[in-house]
Amino acid sequence: xxxxxxxxxxSDLAILKQVFALAPEGNxxxxxxxxxxxxxxxxxxxxxxAFERLGASRVHTLAMQDRRQAAxxxxxxLIERSGVIFFTGGDQLHLTSAIGGSPVxxxxxxxxxxxxxxxxxxxxxxxLPSTMIYGGAAEDALRKGAVHMxxxxxxxxxxxxxxxxxxxxxxxxLMEAGASNPGQLGVGIGEDAAVIIHPNRVLEVIxxxxxxxxxSQKLASSNIAALSMGEPVAIENTIVHALISGHGFxxxxxRYLVAxxxxxxxKEKEIP
Numbered sequence: 001x002x003x004x005x006x007x008x009x010x011s012d013l014a015i016l017k018q019v020f021a022l023a024p025e026g027n028x029x030x031x032x033x034x035x036x037x038x039x040x041x042x043x044x045x046x047x048x049x050a051f052e053r054l055g056a057s058r059v060h061t062l063a064m065q066d067r068r069q070a071a072x073x074x075x076x077x078l079i080e081r082s083g084v085i086f087f088t089g090g091d092q093l094h095l096t097s098a099i100g101g102s103p104v105x106x107x108x109x110x111x112x113x114x115x116x117x118x119x120x121x122x123x124x125x126x127x128l129p130s131t132m133i134y135g136g137a138a139e140d141a142l143r144k145g146a147v148h149m150x151x152x153x154x155x156x157x158x159x160x161x162x163x164x165x166x167x168x169x170x171x172x173x174l175m176e177a178g179a180s181n182p183g184q185l186g187v188g189i190g191e192d193a194a195v196i197i198h199p200n201r202v203l204e205v206i207x208x209x210x211x212x213x214x215x216s217q218k219l220a221s222s223n224i225a226a227l228s229m230g231e232p233v234a235i236e237n238t239i240v241h242a243l244i245s246g247h248g249f250x251x252x253x254x255r256y257l258v259a260x261x262x263x264x265x266x267k268e269k270e271i272p
Contacts (some may be wrong), residue, residue, distance in 0.1 A: 001018070001019055001022070001117065001118075001119040001120075001191075001194055001195065001196050001197065002119070002120060002125035002128055002156075002161050002163075002187070002189060002194060002195050002197065003015055003019075003119065003121035003122070003124075003125050003163075003189065003194040003207075004115065004122070004125065004163045004164060004165060004189030004190045004191050004192070004193045004194065004207075004209060004211075005089055005121055005122035005125070005163045005164045005191050006042055006115075006122075006164070006167075006191035006192055007121055007191075007192055007194070007207070008192065009046050009047065009050045010046070010050070011051075013050055013053065013054060014128055014207065014208075015192065015194050015206065016050050016051070016054060017054055018194070018206050019084060019117060019119045020051060020054045020055070020056065020084060020088065021117070022084075022117045022196070023077045023083035023084045024083045024114075024115045024116060024117075027081075027082070027083030027116070028055060028056050028057040028058075028083060029056065029057055029058045029059075029060070029081055029082040029083055029084070030051045030056045030058070030059045030064070030082055030083070030084040030085075030086060031059075031060040031061075031062060031078050031079055031082040031084070031085050031086070031087065032044060032047045032048065032051070032059065032060070032088065032257055033062045033064050033086065033087050033088070033099075033104075033124075034060050034061070034062065034063050034064065034088045034090070035062075035063070035064035035065065035070070035087070035090075035094065035095045035098040035099055036087060036088060036089060036090030036091055036092055036094055036095035036122075036123040036124055036127070037089065037090035037091075037197070038090060038091070038094070040061075040063035040064075040065065040088075041063075043088050043089075043090075044061040044063065044088075045061075047059070047086065047088065048061055051084075051086075052152045055157075056084075056153050060078040060082065060088075060122075062075055062078070064098055064099060064104065066098060067098060067100060067102065067222050069098075070098055070099040070102035070103065070104045070105070071102055071103050071104070075104050076103050076104055076107045077148075079104060079108055079111060080107055080110075080111065080115065080119065082111070083116050084116065084119070085108055085111060085112075085115065085116060085117065085118045085119070086119050086120070086121075086124070087118075087119070087120035087121070087122060087123075087124025087125075087127065087128075088120075088122075088123075088259050089121050089122030089123045089124055089163075090123045090124075091123055091134075092120070092123035092124070092126045092127040092132055092134050092152075093134045093135075093150065095123060095124065095127045095150060096132065096134075096151070096153060096154075098151065098222055099153070100151070100153065105153060108153075108155070112155060118155055121163070122163045122164065123163070125161050125163050125189060125194075126152070126161050126162060126163050127152045127153050128152060128153055128155045128156045128159075128161060129152045129153075129154075129155070129156045129157070129159045129160055129184075129258055130148060130150060130151065130152055130154045130155075130156070130157055130160055131151070131152060131156075131159075131160050131181060131184055132146060132150050132151065132152030132159070132160075133148070133149055133160055133162050133173065133174075133177055133255075134148050134149065134150055135147075135148035136148050136169045136173050136176075137173075138168050138169045138172065138173050139169065139172075140172065140174075140240060141170075141172040141173035142172045142175060142232060142233045142235075143176070143178050143230050143231060143233060144176075144228070144230065144231055144233055145178070145227055145229040145230060146171075146173075146176060146230075147173050147176045147177050147179070149177060149181075150157050151212075156197055158183075158184060158185060158201070158251055158252075159182045159184060159185050159186075159187050159197075159251065160174070160177050160178075160181065160185070160186050160187065161187045161188075161189065161240035162174050162177075162186070162187070162188045162189070163189050164190075164191055165188030165189055165190050165211075165212055166188070166190040166191070166209070166210060166212070167190065167191050167212075170188060171212070171214075172189070174186040174188050174212075174214045175214060175216075175233075175235060175238060175267070176224075176233055178193070178214050178215075178216035178219070178235075178238060179216060179219065179222045179224045179233055179235050180205075181216075182216040182217055182219045183217065183247075185213065185214075185215055185217075185251055185254070186213065186214035186215070187203070187211065187214075188211065188212035188213075188214065188215070189209075189211050189214060190209030190210045190211065190212075191209055191213075191243075192205050192207050192208050192209045193205065193206070193208065193209030193210060193211055195211055198266065199249070200265075200266075201242075201251040201252050202223075202247050202248055202249070202250050202251070202257070202262070202265055202266065203249045203250075203251065204248045204262060204266070205243045205244060205245055205246065205247050205248060206245050206246075207245055208245070210242055210243065210244060211242075211243040211244075212240065212241070212242055212243070213239075213240070213241040213242075213243065213249055213256075214238060214239075214240055215238070215239040215240075215241070215254055216235075216238050216239075217254060218237055218239065219235065219236065219237055219238060220236040220237040221234075221235075221236040221237075222234060222235050222236065226240040236269040241256050243256070246259040246262065247259060247262060248261075248262035248265070248266075250265065
């Protein structure tokens, strides 16, 4: 699950409740990883309290600030026993540089394949895909090189995720990323909104905010390859969708799913 940021952590916990509800049956242990955060000592207790309120049997907290900690056998053991693995917000490049290629990341991949929930908010959401957006000014990002991208954690394929999307005006940022990577689906997640990425590669939107899809697969033309750095980008035929809670999107079919269609698709494909 990818969360756009600023989710409720102290009141109704609506989105975190959905994260916890997806845990495998019989495993209510949660591990919270604050590798993206510069203030893990402040943010980890907040998430510990939230997941304990939701009924977690144990909440393990990992600051995970460097490569040494990402190779710690005890951290790997805690991940291997948890049904929910949660990445906090912060700086996604700090997250990927700390745990990329590490034993901790390999353990997370194995747990994801075995049915554990992997979720991230803000920077933790942006880092989930193979292609990660980690920076770039939102106000004028339709210029070559304005969007900064790197390899992400590789837990989701075929997507680029941008968080705090509407609140920080990141439309042009995701459009420029799409012009550079037309095969990747751009997913802009608003605050207090989230997408569940089901095993059948169907996105389901939850929360009170919007999720914006920017689909550049049928891009007709763009001048981006011919430009010098900083020059304005032209884009022809980018498709934009705005999704709300209960709606969805089929990543591979590139198809918007209204509520009834989403329910039917999830039932038909027997999501566990």
